[in-house]
Amino acid sequence: MKNFKNYAYILLAAASIAACKPVITVPTPTTGSADFTRYISVGNSLTAGYADNGLYLSGQLNSYPSIIAAQMQTIGGPASFNQPLFSTAQASGTGYLSIDKFNADGTPHFVTIAATAVRGISTVTGGPLFTKYSGPLDNYGVPGIKLSDITNPLYGNGNPYFERLLPGNGPFQTQYIDFITASSFTFFTNWLGNNDALGYATGGGGGYAGAGVLTDKGNFSTLYTTLITRLTANGAKGACATIPDVTTIPFLTTVTYGAILAGVQKVAPQVTDIYINAADATGAVYAPRKATAADLFTLTFNSSGQLAKIGTNGYGVSPLNPIETQYVLDANEVALVKDYVNSYNNTIKTASASKGLAVFDSFAFLTNIKTNGLLVNGISLNSNFVSGGIFSLDGVHLTPRGYAIVANQFISVINAQYGSNIPTVNVSAYAGVTFP
Amino acid sequence: MYNIFLPDFNKKIKIYYVSIVFFIYICFKKNLLQDKPIYTIMRRLLLMGLLLLPFLGMAQGFQVNLHGEKQIGMGHTGTGLLQDGASVLFNPGAVAMLPENFIQGGINPLFFNSSFLLAGSNQQENVKNNVATPFNVYGVWGPKNAKWKIGMGIYTPFGGLTEWGNTWSGKYSLISLNLKAIYFQPTLSYKFNDVISVGAxxxxxxxxxxxxxxxxxxxxxxxxxxxxxxxxxxNVGVFIKASPKFTIGLDYRSKVQTSINDGKATFSVPASLASSFPSPNTFSASIPLPATASIGLGYKPCDKWLVAFDFQWVNWDVYKSLDFNYGQTTSTLKNTSSPRNYEDAFDFRAGAQYEADKGVFIRFGGGYATTPVKDGYVTPEAPDANRVYGTAGLGIKAAKHLDIDIAFEYEHLMSRTQTNIESGLSGTFATNVFIPGISLAYHW
Incomplete structure (x- = not known):
């Protein structure tokens, strides 16, 4: 029996060693040839964390730059990353859309969560002004900003999102490009340029008073080169992103010609054509014509109630009362936008390459999702409105999950370019479209 | 270092002890084999709404080989041995050759330590600490000197308990799985002569x-x-006592197609989606628990030693797909068919027993088992991979009719970096399994 005890000890000793968990080797953290001591993000609404047609606290907290920064911090990145957050008391910020129920026909019903961060009315624009942010700043995402605005000294007077970042009450004389480069930084991401095409596209192209304009290609190239030169002037490294194909976003792919026609024919089977006011090949002259599947309708065509008016006084079914051009990005306008976006993207790639910067090709990435969907961690995502999980309720900006995916794409190209190993994030941990 | 604990160890025992430690050491050694290359199988997948229900990757990981402490101690060998009542499972053909009658029972708390590192991440995620409890109970009886014996076995040849929790990166593939299969096996064995016996x-x-x-x-x-x-x-088997020193066993256990009908399916989703996920709902599924064929050899080089070898073939190839049918389906909740496309698996085992003192047995063994799960099909239910295992055991005749046996097993699954073709979950799995166990056997 004495020996039995001894043998039992052996087993026990071996057993206690064996009971440990497996350890999977993780690469030693390295920032490679990059330096993440201070990371700044430059861009528009996508960079600010805008979602659901508004800028609000939880969207800001899930902005792709804040996700990237947090991941950089795990390998010795920036000590802090400051965003112009709305306070928790004003968490709804500028107000945003939410689904409160589904209609009987299965379509979502939206409500607007009221703004809490409006501090007054702008005497310049007549629009709202938002609560000022005066703390330290690393995320310079300004909703609405175009590349063509970055050297405009008066821009802060017209854009309330930029205005809230500027000290004092104006009038302002600060160029965006000076504002972002005022204090030194070692790394940047830059996703400017979307609005130079998007503003035109989401407004249904041109042909009416107040229509968006496409930034001139040459001007875009000049400004982009200026921007990259300034950003890299002190040796900072960074990553830029291309501009997505506007025809891959649900804002322009949800309300389709086929769906409109089918809807009309349910009530009036004799109707065979939908009429729109469309551009000619130059994009300058507008005239009524029959719509085709190549014409894209804006999401606002539905939400503004125009869709429901089809057929009334011949609206949309007669060449005498066509659908207004601001709701249609017609085939010629689509071609025009694609041509400009192509040119912009060539500029972005060339300028980035000349400075050895990483490039996240969002054009290719979102086009691929539009075609093939995206399967990640057991989540099947696609570019559809509401059900797709990537795009938020405005059909242009992303859900937290969409922003996490974008952050991972940026991280991947940064790691590839600079030999760093910033870990990617777990996309499953981020919210998609919230259902009631 | 261990001599501090065991100063009175004699030389011989030390050698056996060292062998045991050596086996354990092998199991610990990481990267024993090179990690598998990453096969990123990208495939266009049809979008199936919000819910893809694949599930239940039953694997080697779900084949539980804990059928008797004496056999576990010797690296799961037993098909060609006459150890005890566990022959009911290992080889019904051997039952009639058993020198005595047995009633015995054993339990093996199983600690399944699996970890996952999401591709690109630096945050390792681990399964929760749950303990599964495979068990075995056997009874064997026959009149003294009769040519036949009857037996009964209750054992758990398949099962799994895996809980990753509802916050990990693969939660949309699996939160937890608790799978049990309990086999009841009445058995009859007949001995033609002192050389050959059969059983079923x-x-x-x-x-x-x-x-x-x-x-x-x-x-x-x-x-x-x-x-x-x-x-x-x-379960059928043949046992051959070729000589007093040399024994051979052959065993075939058939496939057991297990059908679940009227299972309960419960879905909790945001209220606005409730109509898409009828709940409570029912489901049915049919799962093939595969056939195995084994050959085992036993050899007694001298009185105190017994060595054994087993080879097992597992016909996992029958597991082509896992299909779930729901009582109520909607455009979102559809019946599913998930490809599994398993391949047959093999298990090589060896073990030895040494009678250290009168009535005190030291056992050790080990083996290597191949995985039936092909690249691209690895799931978190049982993140399977080729595995190596080492076992050690200790048996004592506590009384004239009573054996107490303890054993422990350590399994190391080769880490495997995979992208699942159905879920897209991409990362590295690593698994260690630790299984102590104890049994009591009364024989007369």
Missing amino acids: GFVIDYGSVNLKRAIPTTPDGQAELDGSGSGTGF
Whole structure:
């Protein structure tokens, strides 16, 4: 029996060693040839964390730059990353859309969560002004900003999102490009340029008073080169992103010609054509014509109630009362936008390459999702409105999950370019479209 | 270092002890084999709404080989041995050759330590500490000197308990799985002469499954499938005592197709989606628990030593797909068929027993088992991979008619970096399994 005890000890000793968990080797953290001591993000609404047609606290907290920064911090990145957050008391910020129920026909019903961060009315624009942010700043995402605005000294007077970042009450004389480069930084991401095409596209192209304009290609190239030169002037490294194909976003792919026609024919089977006011090949002259599947309708065509008016006084079914051009990005306008976006993207790639910067090709990435969907961690995502999980309720900006995916794409190209190993994030941990 | 604990160890024992430690050491040694290369199988997948319900990657990981402490101690060998009542399972053909009658029972708390590192991440995620309890009970009886014996076995040849939790990166593939299959096997064995005997058992399987996974809505939904079912099969074997020193066993255990009907399916999703996920709902599924064929050899080089070898073939190839049918389906909740496309697996085992003192047995052994799961099909339910294992055991005759046996097993699954073709979950799995066990056997 004495020996039995001894043998039992052996087993026990071996057993206690064996009971440990497996350890999977993780690469030693390295920032490679990059330096993440201070990371700044430059861009528009996508960079600010805008979602659901508004800028609000939880969207800001899930902005792709804040996700990237947090991941950089795990390998010795920036000590802090400051965003112009709305306070928790004003968490709804500028107000945003939410689904409160589904209609009987299965379509979502939206409500607007009221703004809490409006501090007054702008005497310049007549629009709202938002609560000022005066703390330290690393995320310079300004909703609405175009590349063509970055050297405009008066821009802060017209854009309330930029205005809230500027000290004092104006009038302002600060160029965006000076504002972002005022204090030194070692790394940047830059996703400017979307609005130079998007503003035109989401407004249904041109042909009416107040229509968006496409930034001139040459001007875009000049400004982009200026921007990259300034950003890299002190040796900072960074990553830029291309501009997505506007025809891959649900804002322009949800309300389709086929769906409109089918809807009309349910009530009036004799109707065979939908009429729109469309551009000619130059994009300058507008005239009524029959719509085709190549014409894209804006999401606002539905939400503004125009869709429901089809057929009334011949609206949309007669060449005498066509659908207004601001709701249609017609085939010629689509071609025009694609041509400009192509040119912009060539500029972005060339300028980035000349400075050895990483490039996240969002054009290719979102086009691929539009075609093939995206399967990640057991989540099947696609570019559809509401059900797709990537795009938020405005059909242009992303859900937290969409922003996490974008952050991972940026991280991947940064790691590839600079030999760093910033870990990617777990996309499953981020919210998609919230259902009631 | 261990001599401090065991100063009175004699030299011989030390050698055996060192062998045991050596086996353990092998199991510990990481990267024993090179990690598999990453096969990123990208495939266009049809979008199936919010819910893809694949599930239940039953693997080697779900084949539980804990059928008797004496056999576990010797690296799971037993097909060609006459150890005790566990022959009911290992080889019904050997039952009639057993020198005595047995009633015995054993239990093996199983600690399944699996970890996952999401591709690109630096945050390792681990399964929760749950303990599964495979068990075995055997009875063997026959009149003294009769040519026949009858037997009964109750054992758990398949099962799994894996809980990753509802916050890990793969929660949309699996939150937790608790799978049990209990086999009841009445057995009859007949001895033609002192050289050859045969036996057969009828197998009734009672199986149960509880599976949870998150549904990728915001906020997260959850699906829970809970059901039980049954199936039948058989176990036949031949035992040959070629010489007093040399024994051979052959055993075939049939496939047991286990069908679950009227299982309970519960879905909790945001209220606005409730109509898409009827709940409570029912489901049915049919799972093949595969056939195995084994050959085992036993050899007694001298009185105190017994060495054994087993080879097992597992016919996993029958597991082509896992299909779930729901009582109520919607455009979102559809019946599913998930490809599994398993391949046959093989298990090589060796072990030895040494009678250290009168009535005190030291056992050790080990083996290597191949995985039936092909690249691209690895799932978190049982993140399977080729595995190596080492075992050690200790047996003592506590009284004239009573054996106490303890054993422990350590299994190391080769880490495997995979992208699942169905879920897209991409990362590295690593698993260690630690299984102590104890049994009591009364024989007369």
